[in-house]
Amino acid sequence: MQVFKFGGASVKDAPAIRNLASILQTYSPEELLVVISAMGKTTNFMERLLKTYTLGEGTAPLVEELMQYHYDILHELLPEDINGKKRLDLLRTELEQLLTHPYNGDYDFAYDQIVSMGELLSTTLISYYLNTVGIRNTWLSACEMIFTDTTHREGKVNWTETTRRVQAMVPPAIAASGLVITQGFIGQSSDQHRVTLGREGSDYSAAIFAFILNATRVTIWKDVPGLLNADPKRFPDAVKIDRIPYQEAIELSYYGASVIHPKTLKPLQNKHIPLFVQSFYHPEEEGSMIGDCPLSTDIPSYIVKEHQTLMTIFPRDFSFVAEENLSELFGLFAQYRIRINMMQNSAVSFSVCTDADRDRIQLCVNEMHKKYKVKYNEQVTLVTIRHYTPEAIQRVTEGRTILMRQTSRTTIQFVLRG
Numbered sequence: 001m002q003v004f005k006f007g008g009a010s011v012k013d014a015p016a017i018r019n020l021a022s023i024l025q026t027y028s029p030e031e032l033l034v035v036i037s038a039m040g041k042t043t044n045f046m047e048r049l050l051k052t053y054t055l056g057e058g059t060a061p062l063v064e065e066l067m068q069y070h071y072d073i074l075h076e077l078l079p080e081d082i083n084g085k086k087r088l089d090l091l092r093t094e095l096e097q098l099l100t101h102p103y104n105g106d107y108d109f110a111y112d113q114i115v116s117m118g119e120l121l122s123t124t125l126i127s128y129y130l131n132t133v134g135i136r137n138t139w140l141s142a143c144e145m146i147f148t149d150t151t152h153r154e155g156k157v158n159w160t161e162t163t164r165r166v167q168a169m170v171p172p173a174i175a176a177s178g179l180v181i182t183q184g185f186i187g188q189s190s191d192q193h194r195v196t197l198g199r200e201g202s203d204y205s206a207a208i209f210a211f212i213l214n215a216t217r218v219t220i221w222k223d224v225p226g227l228l229n230a231d232p233k234r235f236p237d238a239v240k241i242d243r244i245p246y247q248e249a250i251e252l253s254y255y256g257a258s259v260i261h262p263k264t265l266k267p268l269q270n271k272h273i274p275l276f277v278q279s280f281y282h283p284e285e286e287g288s289m290i291g292d293c294p295l296s297t298d299i300p301s302y303i304v305k306e307h308q309t310l311m312t313i314f315p316r317d318f319s320f321v322a323e324e325n326l327s328e329l330f331g332l333f334a335q336y337r338i339r340i341n342m343m344q345n346s347a348v349s350f351s352v353c354t355d356a357d358r359d360r361i362q363l364c365v366n367e368m369h370k371k372y373k374v375k376y377n378e379q380v381t382l383v384t385i386r387h388y389t390p391e392a393i394q395r396v397t398e399g400r401t402i403l404m405r406q407t408s409r410t411t412i413q414f415v416l417r418g
């Protein structure tokens with residue numbers, strides 16, 4: 001069995017969904033489990049809807065816009081249809097129901113209940129369309145399979161329970177139709193409500209299914225020809241990396257390369273399941289493979305993360321930054337879920353670069369304030385270069401102010417302004 005993942009861009013409109021159908025057809029009769037994201041930029045839109053809801057403002061126009069986007073795609077795919085729309089309307093009713101509850105202040109919880117609707121809408125529509133045009137498939141709810149703790153917005157997978165559920169649900173569905181359609185990014189938490197696995201978490205969902213089902217391979221279908229050494233929007237001379245070992249890809253995703261969600265690769269590496277990144281525009285072309293292979297390239301890879309905040313923290317009692325301070329500070333970062341992208345300490349200060357949102361940082365800083373003074377630089381950029389060269393460094397730092405810099409044998413990182 002193989003696992004496929006289609007991200008938002010690959011299902012953003014009717015032609016994209018027809019293209020998905022044709023890709024699936026070329027693989028038939030291979031047994032496939034297909035993980036699908038919300039359509040296009042729906043997740044961002046759902047985040048806007050959530051914000052409106054939490055502010056107590058009217059959500060009806062946004063719900064209408066969301067639904068119209070899906071109705072239009074369905075109509076373009078199946079002009080005569082009425083039953084597909086009824087299915088979407090069931091989800092609409094559920095969403096409207098959720099939005100009538102007054103907001104209880106638990107943002108992360110509300111996020112998961114509302115934002116997860118994007119994936120439910122997309123997979124419902126696509127599964128229905130495929131069945132209607134003769135591509136038989138079974139729609140399964142990821143919420144009945146992926147089981148997590150109650151860390152809303154970043155559910156930690158309970159592997160024992162998830163394995164039990166996936167093994168109970170997927171094989172019969174595969175036996176029935178050979179093709180399973182399910183959602184990425186979402187699951188159920190142990191409080192019996194929907195949960196999400198973190199932005200861009202669909203890749204990780206695909207890896208979870210592949211691991212449990214012992215898939216022969218995973219393919220992530222994307223709008224790029226494969227893994228690139230840099231974002232082509234920023235680096236027009238970006239090149240494709242044909243093969244790359246798991247460990248190198250893990251490093252790249254750890255530093256924020258947006259190609260693959262960082263949690264995706266570990267489970268696959270563990271079972272030696274290769275991951276392919278392929279272009280959905282050119283499915284016949286060979287993409288990139290991440291797997292058991294030697295590191296064959298040392299061309300520099302560039303990872304650029306914007307909208308970072310550089311926080312510099314000083315103990316108020318002028319003590320040195322040492323184990324006690326650090327363990328307290330790390331405790332707070334963990335508690336407020338502030339992910340650190342780069343850090344450095346001097347005798348009297350500790351600096352971290354993070355992309356956590358402002359509200360989260362503010363809550364954490366309030367807590368630190370008694371014992372520490374905190375300075376910020378907002379809207380800075382973190383650039384990581386793997387396999388750096390003098391030219392590569394020159395290229396990213398020229399004309400910019402370097403606020404922080406860190407070097408290891410293979411990697412150099414800069415926090416930059418300008």
Ligand code: ASP
Pocket residue numbers: 007008037038043044118184185198199200201202203
């Ligand atoms: N739809 C979710 C997101 O955009 C999950 C994903 O696409 O991987 O973050």
Ligand code: MG
Pocket residue numbers: 007008009037200
């Ligand atoms: Mg996506």
